[in-house]
Amino acid sequence: MKLYQVRKGQFVFYQNELHKVYSVKAMFKKSIHMYRLKDMKQVLTQAPEIELYRPKHNDTFIFYGKRYTIDQYAKPNPGDYILIVKPTPDFLDHYSLNEIEKVESVEDGNVITTRDNGVKHSEYVVLVAGRQDASQEIAYYDKNLVPEEQQLQDESISYLAENDDALKPAVGDIYLDVQNNTKAMVVAMTEDEIVFGHGVRVHVAELLDEKKYELVYQFEAD
Numbered sequence: 349m350k351l352y353q354v355r356k357g358q359f360v361f362y363q364n365e366l367h368k369v370y371s372v373k374a375m376f377k378k379s380i381h382m383y384r385l386k387d388m389k390q391v392l393t394q395a396p397e398i399e400l401y402r403p404k405h406n407d408t409f410i411f412y413g414k415r416y417t418i419d420q421y422a423k424p425n426p427g428d429y430i431l432i433v434k435p436t437p438d439f440l441d442h443y444s445l446n447e448i449e450k451v452e453s454v455e456d457g458n459v460i461t462t463r464d465n466g467v468k469h470s471e472y473v474v475l476v477a478g479r480q481d482a483s484q485e486i487a488y489y490d491k492n493l494v495p496e497e498q499q500l501q502d503e504s505i506s507y508l509a510e511n512d513d514a515l516k517p518a519v520g521d522i523y524l525d526v527q528n529n530t531k532a533m534v535v536a537m538t539e540d541e542i543v544f545g546h547g548v549r550v551h552v553a554e555l556l557d558e559k560k561y562e563l564v565y566q567f568e569a570d
């Protein structure tokens with residue numbers, strides 16, 4: 349790609365794996381800042397090293413150790429994840445292209461997410477857990493280049509937890525919600541979500557997004 353073509357939120361392939369651009373800083377030599385979607389590892393690179401991909405219906409990929417399939421026809425239910433593909437946020441909402449958010453409630457196809465964003469039915473597609481029939485693999489540009497053992501590890505939350513302790517939040521950690529300028533403590537966790545003291549639930553991967561959260565205190569057990 350050319351630098352002028354790269355935008356925040358785009359899905360791109362880099363070194364055979366799916367990434368998401370979170371920042372473009374033209375003044376730096378490595379101007380493209382990305383997350384690898386399978387494990388949220390941060391990557392810095394240059395525009396010629398990446399290839400744009402526009403996600404579509406029935407694409408399947410790995411998001412932080414779990415596989416999902418895009419289904420533009422599925423109706424969301426509370427607890428589902430959505431991918432925001434046509435963002436038109438209102439003034440008080442905070443989301444952008446290809447954000448992945450969890451549904452808190454649904455009304456006439458419009459959803460309120462666990463981050464208190466109101467997302468219209470025309471803005472998102474549903475992420476259905478697992479691999480759907482006749483789905484197209486986009487976790488890798490060429491799956492044949494990826495050993496079977498690595499493919500199995502890539503879809504393992506437990507594997508991530510065992511090998512990425514530095515990124516794993518803990519009960520007692522305090523984070524700053526950058527967009528709302530509030531601090532909150534982690535009071536509970538599931539394998540891939542955390543619960544803040546004020547009731548907000550977010551995916552672990554969101555805590556790694558520097559535009560959303562900053563770690564201000566890390567609890568260390570004795």
